[in-house]
Amino acid sequence: MLVREMIKLGESRLTKAHCMDPWLDAELIYYHITGADRVELFLRGREPVDEETQKRYFDLIARREQRIPLQHITGTQEFMGLNFQVNPNVLIPRQDTEILVEEAAKIIRGDNSKTHRRKAWKVLDLCCGSGAIGIALSRICENVKVTASDCSEPALETAKQNAKKNRVKLRFRQGDLYKAVGKRRYDLIASNPPYIRSHMIPILQDEVKLHEPMIALDGGEDGLDFYRRIISQAPDHLEKKGVLILEIGHDQAEDVTRLIRETGAFTKVFVRKDLAGHDRVVYASALY
């Protein structure tokens, strides 16, 4: 069998399994097992593949056919140009979340005129999962000291390994939301909490609903359970003029803005859209 033929066969199996990008996945699995890249595939597509490679290739195609996310097969996901180790204990970092990191970095660098400037920033990444937000911020900004917290012990373990892999030092704390950090206050609290409405979980893609951690996705009946708790307690954990920045579902801007306003403890709320044009991030500064 030739390389091209093998990949074509992989693609047709993934198409039948209703994978979203069968051709891309079939190629990426080939790159993963051989270490080849696109150019090499182009140059060697007509060469024969040995039995061993074929076996390894179709073993992974079989896993992908079960709708196991490609990132669980390769064990990694790129986020903000960095590599993150992922596994079923953590949400796979999404490109949408890069908007939150960019916005937070602008605030920290001081190019956001709506927020207060500071020399050094104590940052909390609440519900850190793989650590993507906190680790990316540590890499981008020099003047930050990041604490990453999560209720899940295995998620924190993954985040610790990701910090090491990306050569940054963070503080890690385990516990339910702010319980992880006691009475500590921060200059910026960033969070991508679970926000999917419970009754919407059954309609998520198989990759997500069968293989990603439910505790990272399920935001309760109206999807707002975590926002209620994070927002109402944020004033007790923010320094004066500290910033709360949250990822939200595309239709949650109004509700989350209202929750922030209801505390009476924040300035105007700002909303940012993701690359698809959906509301994705809200932030506001604490008054006191």
Ligand code: GLN
């Ligand atoms: N954006 C994620 C998804 O659609 C959900 C992330 C979350 O709940 N924080 O799968």
